[in-house]
Amino acid sequence: MNSIRNFELPKHLRETLKKANKLEWITLFYLISVTIVMYLVLGASQAMKAAWLEDVLSLVPSAGFLIANKINSKRPNNKFPYGYHRVFSIAFLVGAVALLGMGLFLIFDSSMSLIKAEHPTIGTMQIWGYNVWMGWLMIVALIYSAAPAMWLGAKKIPMAKKLHNKLLYTDSSAQKADYLTALAAILGILGVGLGIWWADAAAAIFISGSILKDGFQHTKTATMDLMDRYPERLLADDEDEIIIEVVQKVRSWPWVKDTKVRFREAGQVYFGQIAVVPRGEPKLQEIEAGYDEIRNIHWKLHDFTIDPVRELPDW
Amino acid sequence: MKKFLFVLCIFLSACTFPKDPENSYEEAKQSALQVGLVENPPYVITLEEQPSGSEVEMIREFATKAGLQVKFFKGSESELISKLHKFKLHIVAGGFDKNTVWSKKAGLTTTYDKQHVFLIPKGENQLLKNIEEYILSKRNRDEQY
Numbered sequence: 001m002n003s004i005r006n007f008e009l010p011k012h013l014r015e016t017l018k019k020a021n022k023l024e025w026i027t028l029f030y031l032i033s034v035t036i037v038m039y040l041v042l043g044a045s046q047a048m049k050a051a052w053l054e055d056v057l058s059l060v061p062s063a064g065f066l067i068a069n070k071i072n073s074k075r076p077n078n079k080f081p082y083g084y085h086r087v088f089s090i091a092f093l094v095g096a097v098a099l100l101g102m103g104l105f106l107i108f109d110s111s112m113s114l115i116k117a118e119h120p121t122i123g124t125m126q127i128w129g130y131n132v133w134m135g136w137l138m139i140v141a142l143i144y145s146a147a148p149a150m151w152l153g154a155k156k157i158p159m160a161k162k163l164h165n166k167l168l169y170t171d172s173s174a175q176k177a178d179y180l181t182a183l184a185a186i187l188g189i190l191g192v193g194l195g196i197w198w199a200d201a202a203a204a205i206f207i208s209g210s211i212l213k214d215g216f217q218h219t220k221t222a223t224m225d226l227m228d229r230y231p232e233r234l235l236a237d238d239e240d241e242i243i244i245e246v247v248q249k250v251r252s253w254p255w256v257k258d259t260k261v262r263f264r265e266a267g268q269v270y271f272g273q274i275a276v277v278p279r280g281e282p283k284l285q286e287i288e289a290g291y292d293e294i295r296n297i298h299w300k301l302h303d304f305t306i307d308p309v310r311e312l313p314d315w
Numbered sequence: 316m317k318k319f320l321f322v323l324c325i326f327l328s329a330c331t332f333p334k335d336p337e338n339s340y341e342e343a344k345q346s347a348l349q350v351g352l353v354e355n356p357p358y359v360i361t362l363e364e365q366p367s368g369s370e371v372e373m374i375r376e377f378a379t380k381a382g383l384q385v386k387f388f389k390g391s392e393s394e395l396i397s398k399l400h401k402f403k404l405h406i407v408a409g410g411f412d413k414n415t416v417w418s419k420k421a422g423l424t425t426t427y428d429k430q431h432v433f434l435i436p437k438g439e440n441q442l443l444k445n446i447e448e449y450i451l452s453k454r455n456r457d458e459q460y
Contacts, residue, residue: 119337119422119438120437120438121422121437121438123424123447124425124448126451133333135440192440193333193440194333194334195336196336197438
């Protein structure tokens, strides 16, 4: 069959995927170390709790990417005739819902500590014979949670765009923006040190708000992708012009009178259908040549059919 | 960013840091360290005229070192902790375990013997720092002997 193939990225992107995979492994181990370090200095600070939970959640997209990447490249088989591309969409949705739920919980939790006027108690720890206020340790941990993350995020974003991988993009953009969380938490802790007890809860609400916003945004995108909406490029609200290109290409064929095209996203790639009204009887060679031409437009146009019809369908 | 933090560190270490939101430590310096005592021998014994017990001795030693007067108040656990919660006391002692059920209403100091803690008003971090520095130095002394 002409339309269903084994999935393989173009050569230059295979290299990118390999690099992205390696960076995700590094990210995963780094994030695990961050969650441990943060947990050790957590204390009674609400802002630290919010920042820590955000770090724990940020493990989901990284782990999801690594798992999905293993499954994604499996061959289509009798049980899964369309291949395994959607695994990325599912991982993306799971991560997004987790973020949304955690955002809601943290907004509630942080607001309650503000309403109840909880004064965060931050004590002293002894390290190598020195008495150190735990607030300083929290700040050091927060810097450790932000600086390398920003570097990793900045490295992965261009790869995600090239690969058209939403999971990777979400993961890396969250890491790049992590300095905001860290900065908010640092200000909260410094505020507590200056005797402003509500600084901590206020910082926590700010952090929860940003988690909630991301969670909402990603859940929306993930759901719409699974609902087969018109493919969009990674930076939202930007319709992919590759599909317009397909329409123009099909119209330019001399044997085609009229055409209608639809595509949907399945993870990194597009699946679709091209209905054509041919002039006279369609020839098999012409259709076959058409498949090849469209496939050459872009690697994302992975799996589609060209259907000769008498009349254009309603969709 | 790092420069900014560095400057901030210097600036902050110049004044007292951390501070108390409700000024407990300053209050203690001006009038007296107000300590609630819950009967719990051998840590706190309140039956005689002068309270005694190991925790009472520690508070006396801490106060002397910090140059504070001490005022003791005897009472039941719930009564004293509710006063502490309203920032009307500075410390409550009574052989409290580090997993005490009161940790929602009161702040805990670090343990002085890996098991027992003092209760302080929540978030009074300057007071806490001073008490904990005393506890930590006492712990170091105890370990040496």
